[in-house]
Amino acid sequence: MERKRFALFLLIFAIGIAVPLMTGGGCKKDDKKKDQQVAIAIMIANHDAAAAANADLHEPDDSYAEAIAQGFFPADTLFDGTMYDDDIFAIDVPTGQLTITIDCYFFHAEGDIDISLDDDNFFELAYSEDVFDDEQIIITVPAPGTYFIWVWQWNFLPNGQDYQLIWTHRP
Ligand SMILES: [Ca+2]
């Protein structure tokens, strides 16, 4: 009886070694690890691509306070934006340079972006709400200081379309 049991044990032990060798079990484990590594690499790449596609480096900028927290949006600097929700930019209009021009570039076919300019009392001074590519505001503001450029989408259904924003000032 004991011998039989030992023989059975040997048989099971032999099968345990032989089967993985015959089926290349050792290699399979490596392959599995490689597959896992590839899968993880693909996942990271996809995530990075999605993050890059969704990148709006100015966020969060959905309120006046958040716009201020982002720091002043410098003049003569083209900003690459992505329209996912309202984007507000604080600007600092310098003394003696009160006439400002704001340009927003985009394709209207992708979505109807509009822009406005508010003062630091959150009062709207000007807006541009055309139904063509690009929006522009030219205005002489009453005093130097903080103003807000507000970029939004007319239908309130922002779809991640790209836009570019720039503002300039002159006497
Ligand atoms: Ca925003």
Ligand SMILES: [Ca+2]
């Ligand atoms: Ca528009």
